[in-house]
Amino acid sequence: MIRKPAALGPGATLGIIAPASPARDMDHLAEGIKVIEELGFRVSLSPNVLNYNKYLAGTENERLGDFHKMFLDPAIDGIICLRGGYGSMKLLPDINYSIVRRNPKIFVGYSDITALQLALWKKTGLVTFSGPMLTPDLGNKPSDFTLKHFYSVVTNLRPLGAIPCAPGVKTTVLVPGCSRGRLLGGNLTMVAAALGTPYEIDTRGAILFLEDVDEQPYRVDRMLQQLRLAGKFNRAAGVVFGDFVNCEAKDKNNSLTLLEVIEAAVAGLHMPCFLGLSVGHGEHKATLPLGVRAEINADECRLKIIEAATTAAIKK
Structure with a gap:
């Protein structure tokens, strides 16, 4: 069963949790809160969001407790993750997924947060959102492209249509064609x-x-081959590659390029594939709903969302 969260209306409250690594910059935290408030939303920090446990934002119990609290709290309308890093996967076995099923809410993050998004989809059918997080994005001089698309997605009751491509992004047709299917995925490292x-x-x-x-390209190569050997490509309706930031070889004389690695991974596939979606770790981020039906047109390097990602907006 697919569960869609309510869209955010004016004055909605966004809860901030840190399920992975801790905050690095308090100035970015404060600025991120300010940006959210300027969008017309309220902000509520989870009790342990500023905790520090080496490369983790607190203990597993603290991070898990904040996750559950924000889904249970009726005053919280949506949830944005503080940042990625590492640690989300450690929470998956102990999440009370029935809490999420009973309280579907907008849940935004990417990178390490992909682990939570995969689990929430698998265990609850919740539509989540690959989009900007608090400190690395909203609190670090987000582009107008990032802010406008984020706001339009989390407040929208209709299908989003074509996902915009940021200025200057180079697109590449890998395998031509068109198809439809549910949009799933996220960070390659976490999917693998x-x-x-x-x-x-x-x-x-x-x-x-x-x-x-x-x-490095050899690491991307290994993970893509892992997905291919696991049958994840030949069972798909299409493949879209977003931003791969700082993924070129340090020693370019002794390495395949990123494009060569990706082209080899999809060689021989018979479904549309393209490279060049403005989603992920890049400066300009589109917000992508995961779990809804989409249409890929690889000939035009276009991804179109054809199903609404939210239900009726929350009124405050």
Whole structure:
């Protein structure tokens, strides 16, 4: 069963949680809160959001408690993650998924947060959103492109239509064609890490979206081959590659390029694939609903959302 969250209306309250790594910059935290408030929303910080446990934002119990609290609290209308980093996957076995089923809310994040989004889709059918987080994005001089698209997505009751491409983004047709399917995926590292677990992505009939950051081409190659060997490409209806930031080789004389790696991964596939969606770790981020039906037109390097991602807006 697919569960759609309510769209955000004026004055809606966004809860901030840190399910992965801790905040690095308090100025970015304060600025992110200010940006959300300037969009017309209220902000509520979870009790443990500023906790620090080396590379984790607190203990598993603290981070899990905040996750549950924000879904349970009727005063919280949507949830944005503080940042990614590492740690989301450690929470998956202990999440009370019935809480999420009973209280579907807008849930926004990307990168390491992909682990939570995969699990929430698998266990509850909740439509979540790959979009800007608090400190690395909203609190760090977000572009107008990022802010406008985020706001338009979380407040929209209708199908979003074509996902915009940020200025200057180069697109590449990998395999021509058009198809439709549910849009699933996220960070390549996390999608690959979930293989063989109860939260493994099911790409049958789906449009698979992938992005990543700070990975050398050989590492991207290995993860893409892992997905290919697991049957995740040949069962999909299409594949869309978003931003792969800082993923070119340090030693370019002894490495394939990122494009060569991606082209090899989709070689011989018979579904549409393209590179160049403005989603992920790039400066300009479109917000992408995960779990709704979409249409891929690889000939035009276009992804179109054809199903509404939210239900009636919350009135305050």
